[in-house]
Amino acid sequence: MFNPIQLSLAHEIVEENIRAAIRLGRFLPGDKLPPERTLADQLGVSRTVLRQAIKNLENAGYLNVKRGAKGGLVVNLQSDWKGDADDYKGKRLDDLNAQYEFRTVIEAATARLAAQRRTKNDLAVMRSALERMESLMEKRQTDDNMVVPKFMAADREFHFSIAEATRNPGLNDALENYWATRFIVIGQVFRRVEDQANDEHRDLFEAIEAGNADLAERTMIHHIELSRENAISLLHR
Amino acid sequence: MFNPIQLSLAHEIVEENIRAAIRLGRFLPGDKLPPERTLADQLGVSRTVLRQAIKNLENAGYLNVKRGAKGGLVVNLQSDWKGDADDYKGKRLDDLNAQYEFRTVIEAATARLAAQRRTKNDLAVMRSALERMESLMEKRQTDDNMVVPKFMAADREFHFSIAEATRNPGLNDALENYWATRFIVIGQVFRRVEDQANDEHRDLFEAIEAGNADLAERTMIHHIELSRENAISLLHR
Amino acid sequence: MFNPIQLSLAHEIVEENIRAAIRLGRFLPGDKLPPERTLADQLGVSRTVLRQAIKNLENAGYLNVKRGAKGGLVVNLQSDWKGDADDYKGKRLDDLNAQYEFRTVIEAATARLAAQRRTKNDLAVMRSALERMESLMEKRQTDDNMVVPKFMAADREFHFSIAEATRNPGLNDALENYWATRFIVIGQVFRRVEDQANDEHRDLFEAIEAGNADLAERTMIHHIELSRENAISLLHR
Amino acid sequence: MFNPIQLSLAHEIVEENIRAAIRLGRFLPGDKLPPERTLADQLGVSRTVLRQAIKNLENAGYLNVKRGAKGGLVVNLQSDWKGDADDYKGKRLDDLNAQYEFRTVIEAATARLAAQRRTKNDLAVMRSALERMESLMEKRQTDDNMVVPKFMAADREFHFSIAEATRNPGLNDALENYWATRFIVIGQVFRRVEDQANDEHRDLFEAIEAGNADLAERTMIHHIELSRENAISLLHR
DNA sequence: GTGGTCTAGACCACA
DNA sequence: GTGGTCTAGACCACT
Numbered sequence: 001m002f003n004p005i006q007l008s009l010a011h012e013i014v015e016e017n018i019r020a021a022i023r024l025g026r027f028l029p030g031d032k033l034p035p036e037r038t039l040a041d042q043l044g045v046s047r048t049v050l051r052q053a054i055k056n057l058e059n060a061g062y063l064n065v066k067r068g069a070k071g072g073l074v075v076n077l078q079s080d081w082k083g084d085a086d087d088y089k090g091k092r093l094d095d096l097n098a099q100y101e102f103r104t105v106i107e108a109a110t111a112r113l114a115a116q117r118r119t120k121n122d123l124a125v126m127r128s129a130l131e132r133m134e135s136l137m138e139k140r141q142t143d144d145n146m147v148v149p150k151f152m153a154a155d156r157e158f159h160f161s162i163a164e165a166t167r168n169p170g171l172n173d174a175l176e177n178y179w180a181t182r183f184i185v186i187g188q189v190f191r192r193v194e195d196q197a198n199d200e201h202r203d204l205f206e207a208i209e210a211g212n213a214d215l216a217e218r219t220m221i222h223h224i225e226l227s228r229e230n231a232i233s234l235l236h237r
Numbered sequence: 238m239f240n241p242i243q244l245s246l247a248h249e250i251v252e253e254n255i256r257a258a259i260r261l262g263r264f265l266p267g268d269k270l271p272p273e274r275t276l277a278d279q280l281g282v283s284r285t286v287l288r289q290a291i292k293n294l295e296n297a298g299y300l301n302v303k304r305g306a307k308g309g310l311v312v313n314l315q316s317d318w319k320g321d322a323d324d325y326k327g328k329r330l331d332d333l334n335a336q337y338e339f340r341t342v343i344e345a346a347t348a349r350l351a352a353q354r355r356t357k358n359d360l361a362v363m364r365s366a367l368e369r370m371e372s373l374m375e376k377r378q379t380d381d382n383m384v385v386p387k388f389m390a391a392d393r394e395f396h397f398s399i400a401e402a403t404r405n406p407g408l409n410d411a412l413e414n415y416w417a418t419r420f421i422v423i424g425q426v427f428r429r430v431e432d433q434a435n436d437e438h439r440d441l442f443e444a445i446e447a448g449n450a451d452l453a454e455r456t457m458i459h460h461i462e463l464s465r466e467n468a469i470s471l472l473h474r
Numbered sequence: 475m476f477n478p479i480q481l482s483l484a485h486e487i488v489e490e491n492i493r494a495a496i497r498l499g500r501f502l503p504g505d506k507l508p509p510e511r512t513l514a515d516q517l518g519v520s521r522t523v524l525r526q527a528i529k530n531l532e533n534a535g536y537l538n539v540k541r542g543a544k545g546g547l548v549v550n551l552q553s554d555w556k557g558d559a560d561d562y563k564g565k566r567l568d569d570l571n572a573q574y575e576f577r578t579v580i581e582a583a584t585a586r587l588a589a590q591r592r593t594k595n596d597l598a599v600m601r602s603a604l605e606r607m608e609s610l611m612e613k614r615q616t617d618d619n620m621v622v623p624k625f626m627a628a629d630r631e632f633h634f635s636i637a638e639a640t641r642n643p644g645l646n647d648a649l650e651n652y653w654a655t656r657f658i659v660i661g662q663v664f665r666r667v668e669d670q671a672n673d674e675h676r677d678l679f680e681a682i683e684a685g686n687a688d689l690a691e692r693t694m695i696h697h698i699e700l701s702r703e704n705a706i707s708l709l710h711r
Numbered sequence: 712m713f714n715p716i717q718l719s720l721a722h723e724i725v726e727e728n729i730r731a732a733i734r735l736g737r738f739l740p741g742d743k744l745p746p747e748r749t750l751a752d753q754l755g756v757s758r759t760v761l762r763q764a765i766k767n768l769e770n771a772g773y774l775n776v777k778r779g780a781k782g783g784l785v786v787n788l789q790s791d792w793k794g795d796a797d798d799y800k801g802k803r804l805d806d807l808n809a810q811y812e813f814r815t816v817i818e819a820a821t822a823r824l825a826a827q828r829r830t831k832n833d834l835a836v837m838r839s840a841l842e843r844m845e846s847l848m849e850k851r852q853t854d855d856n857m858v859v860p861k862f863m864a865a866d867r868e869f870h871f872s873i874a875e876a877t878r879n880p881g882l883n884d885a886l887e888n889y890w891a892t893r894f895i896v897i898g899q900v901f902r903r904v905e906d907q908a909n910d911e912h913r914d915l916f917e918a919i920e921a922g923n924a925d926l927a928e929r930t931m932i933h934h935i936e937l938s939r940e941n942a943i944s945l946l947h948r
Numbered sequence: 949g950t951g952g953t954c955t956a957g958a959c960c961a962c963a
Numbered sequence: 964g965t966g967g968t969c970t971a972g973a974c975c976a977c978t
Contacts (some may be wrong), residue, residue, distance in 0.1 A: 484716065492713075516713040540896075576881030643809060644812070
């Protein structure tokens with residue numbers, strides 16, 4: 001009837017928040033987080049608690065802490081993160097499909113509603129993310145190891161800007177929560193879907209810009225379906 | 238960039254859990270909760286914490302604590318609950334609409350998927366809830382004050398059994414979370430939608446039983462739309 | 475010319491202090507340390523620092539922390555301690571001999587000086603420790619797992635009471651430091667030297683009681699030599 | 712049961728290290744310490760910390776900081792040192808005796824063991840220090856103010872080379888620690904024991920060279936006894 | 949009345 | 964002007 005409650009430790013919540021921000025690309029590898037004192041203030045916790053979270057994130061390979069006047073909390077390359085790829089290693093195929101199904105439900109709705117409600121400003125934000133993705137796509141053959149993280153951040157911004165355009169906080173939150181906790185952060189996924197993905201992104205944008213809700217919805221569903229197939233072929237071969 | 242984190246005390250979480258169980262009709266007025274020790278065990282907390290939660294729920298009118306051999310934690314009538322109707326008093330119309338919109342997205346999906354995946358057992362659970370609602374409907378003119386709570390519990394079970402039939406935990410959780418925290422527990426809502434509501438419920442059931450996904454989805458959307466109009470006319474007149 | 479300085483972290487010093495007290499048998503397995511607040515006060519540190527030390531000692535198997543009114547910091551059985559026996563596993567034979575040589579220098583001096591300076595009170599303390607050892611010796615065949623720890627604590631008290639009787643703080647400190655950091659805490663040592671050890675202890679006591687400095691010194695040297703041979707045969711077979 | 716722990720700041724430890732090196736004559740008056748960067752490196756601290764220590768040592772009269780290309784950290788004459796003689800001013804006679812007693816225990820052992828274990832190389836080091844002392848002794852009537860410091864450094868080297876010859880790190884450390892923290896650095900002591908002291912030093916050397924452990928031990932004990940009487944007559948007249 | 953967690957503020961060490 | 968450490972005090976949760 002009742003399940004054991006989950007006691008919330010401040011430092012765990014803080015850790016989860018920062019981890020999500022990093023995984024979502026709000027801070028890219030090489031970026032510095034705000035100084036401890038500022039971060040603690042923003043998160044509404046003491047430095048003690050924040051530092052516990054930072055220590056864990058450092059151990060998990062997300063952060064690199066440097067001392068001194070020019071030091072700070074530096075975000076590591078994705079390749080140093082521990083436990084992310086593993087999250088999906090043993091995952092059952094059914095679970096993965098169920099997660100993509102849920103995402104499809106949410107994003108089909110955001111695409112449809114965004115097509116009906118997007119403002120000029122929404123479109124500008126989407127276009128900016130889209131163009132960033134396209135320009136990064138051209139650099140994909142270089143060995144700049146920031147291409148993948150930057151692309152993933154732009155991808156996230158594109159999808160979130162669509163959700164934002166719905167003006168529905170529930171959909172927004174559901175999507176953010178999905179990406180933060182379940183989004184697969186493996187660069188290889190990117191490398192394989194790249195071309196298709198970007199064409200789909202542009203189609204999606206154009207449908208939303210044109211206010212064509214049905215088309216936007218269909219395009220989004222197709223886009224996520226491709227993403228799903230890719231993830232599955234990558235993780236369950 | 239970062240928002241203040243929200244810490245919750247153990248007894249608040251426990252209180253919220255029990256309140257949700259009551260609001261969702263898992264315990265009906267007059268029912269007794271399990272004994273303290275059992276409850277504390279299930280929730281994984283000490284009796285100190287549980288008792289604090291119970292004290293608050295008693296003050297909020299949800300519970301009536303009776304001592305003695307035949308005592309226990311008795312659930313009160315809805316009419317004794319405090320602060321629930323208030324939740325919606327000052328709510329902005331836009332917020333209410335956004336919430337219903339979110340519910341529509343989720344439940345349109347559950348209806349569609351349930352129509353495709355329901356097992357015989359799923360249908361049996363749905364039918365049971367449906368028949369209970371229909372039989373309660375006939376008693377709605379009596380002054381039996383258990384009719385409304387029982388109807389609401391059956392209503393909840395009906396919707397949840399549909400979500401259950403999708404075999405998608407994400408949709409399931411989203412729905413449960415929605416009902417637990419945002420579902421309007423005002424009996425008057427029930428009194429006004431009752432006739433339509435029940436017809437819709439049966440239509441919905443039949444579409445799912447027939448495996449007609451499109452129809453199930455349309456019916457669900459229509460059903461929630463009626464519910465929304467009702468809530469708005471009641472709360473924002 | 476200069477060596478890197480060793481930065482002293484408060485919690486490490488505290489940890490070392492408590493660990494030494496346990497290893498020296500000032501707290502026996504099953505004993506409770508004073509409550510955190512008291513301990514922190516005595517050690518002149520904040521609870522934060524003390525708790526870090528306790529956490530480490532818990533991880534190292536020295537302590538078992540229990541919550542609640544009757545909880546506290548309980549000392550574990552020696553068999554749960556980690557890293558103690560290991561300290562000597564790979565140790566070079568020369569190092570071990572050098573350590574025993576150093577101890578011989580210090581304790582030969584304490585025995586000699588104690589024989590010259592012991593008061594009645596000193597003798598009473600020695601006799602008490604001696605008698606405790608003798609009474610424990612009789613229980614050595616039982617399976618009471620407190621016999622070894624208690625014997626070791628009494629052994630330590632006996633030797634320290636001799637050092638105390640010299641009224642020389644330098645010798646006292648050197649001995650205490652030696653036992654705290656280098657004393658071998660392996661119960662098996664005890665089992666093998668038992669009979670001889672106790673006879674020697676009594677001889678030593680009688681020489682000191684009689685004020686026979688030469689005999690006391692010779693007996694102590696012989697006693698430590700036996701102990702050394704035992705340790706070596708045990709650890710370097 | 713437990714005593715307050717003593718925390719030390721990095722710059723205090725560094726200061727103490729450098730002070731000990733100077734007091735032990737590892738750097739003689741007029742010598743320059745290594746450059747700041749080298750020193751900071753060797754000590755494993757930042758220059759900030761090192762400079763704080765240097766500032767204190769300058770204030771205490773140990774160092775004279777000279778800027779410029781030919782500048783550096785120059786060690787002052789003993790006569791400029793502050794606070795050393797004071798260390799013993801209020802000291803109780805008993806404490807002084809106890810310290811000499813402890814030193815006697817340690818050095819009697821080093822003399823005995825050195826006589827048994829000294830190598831040719833050990834003897835060469837001892838002889839070098841001995842001869843330096845003898846040659847300085849002849850200059851003691853001149854007003855060369857380097858005679859005393861140089862003699863004291865040679866004296867320290869002589870005693871340490873004996874300890875070194877024992878191959879026992881424990882004895883070595885105990886002696887070094889003793890001299891660094893408790894050795895009386897007052898030049899006047901030197902002026903009064905000089906003649907005897909040097910004869911004793913030579914006797915000691917010869918006993919060790921001859922491998923006569925008993926004689927070496929007796930000579931050392933006598934040597935320290937003279938030193939003790941001298942110190943006491945000087946400080947407690 | 950114990951251990952468990954968090955806070956606000958201080959000072960240190962580093963670059 | 965950053966991260967690193969420590970303190971004093973408060974309140975929570977457990978038994």
